[in-house]
Amino acid sequence: MSVSRKTTWRRWMVWAENIAVVLIIAFAFYTTIPVRTTQTLFIPQGSINTIISQLAKKGYAVSVVDSYIIRFLGEPQSGWIFIGKNELNRIDFLYKLTSSKAMINKVTLIPGETSELFFEALAKELKLDEKKLYKYYHEFSPYPEAGIYADTYYVPYGIKEKHLMHFLIRESEKKYKKISEKIYGNYNTKQWQKVLVIASIIQKEAANNEEMPLVSSVIYNRLKKGMRLQMDGTLNYGKYSHVKVTPERIKNDESRFNTYKYKGLPPSPIGSVSIDAIRAAIRPAKTKHLYFMKNKKGTHDFSDTFKAHRKNIKKAK
Secondary structure, eight states, X not given: OOHHHHXXXXXXXXXXXXXXXXXXXXXXXXXXXXXXXXXXXXXXSSOHHHHHHHHHHTTOOOOHHHHHHHHHHOOOOSEEEEOOOSEEEHHHHHHHHHHSOBOEEEEEOOTTOOHHHHHHHHHHHHTOOHHHHHHHHHHHOSSSSOOSOSSEEEEETTOOHHHHHHHHHHHHHHHHHHHHHHHHSSOOHHHHHHHHHHHHHHHHHOSSGGGHHHHHHHHHHHHHHTOOOOOGGGGOOGGGTTOOOOHHHHHHOOSTTOTTTSXXXXXXXXXXXXXXXXXXXXXXXXXXXXXXXXXXXXXXXXXXXXXXXXXXXXXXX
């Protein structure tokens, strides 16, 4: 190699080393630049580049350089995460994006509860619009009531009304469809509506799971004979979910939920249902029971005749 070429090569190496040093210093300085943030942060779905781009649009001091840094730290998860501070150095901030756990809310719908009271509680707990919850519920669910299966659900922090209702109803429909197909071989919403109506009455009336098939048999036996159901639980619909049914209420309630006045089943379910209530509605016990009366133990005494029922009433008093 000639002297001139050696000199040129050495100059190029020195230049490259200087550039490398400058880049290292610049990178080191860049990573120390603090990032201002909120204590909770929403990470959108998508690639790392998409996430960085979206954060930049929202005002976070991030750039394409951070996309490369994150690749060495891990993979960001989508959803709401807890940062914990309002300002971090860049490396700590980027590490939080890849390591912080998603913020989750625990939502429980207890068996027998009505959607009216459930949505009221949801709106208060998750800071949502109750009217929007109703709107999207009726948009997505084929059932006026009991479209959400009684269960505990885990939903991401910050979820909006539409997505929450879509999630709860989708999960419930999966459950209903699976049970229906196993029993009937298909899932027909008109047929399932009747199951949910009967299950919801059972849920309100039975003192425990063991009584459910017996209460179910009373419902079917009375319907078969053309008798009114005459069950208090059917009047615990909507806002009346926890309101005691009085003689005045029975006398004055003109809705089709008043099974003391009207024959047949109520027009829709009266509350959420559990798997035990659904099973009892599909497979009632084989009895001739037409009546049941709450006893001093808090359970019910079942009877086939009105004469026996009157004895149970006297015994309860």
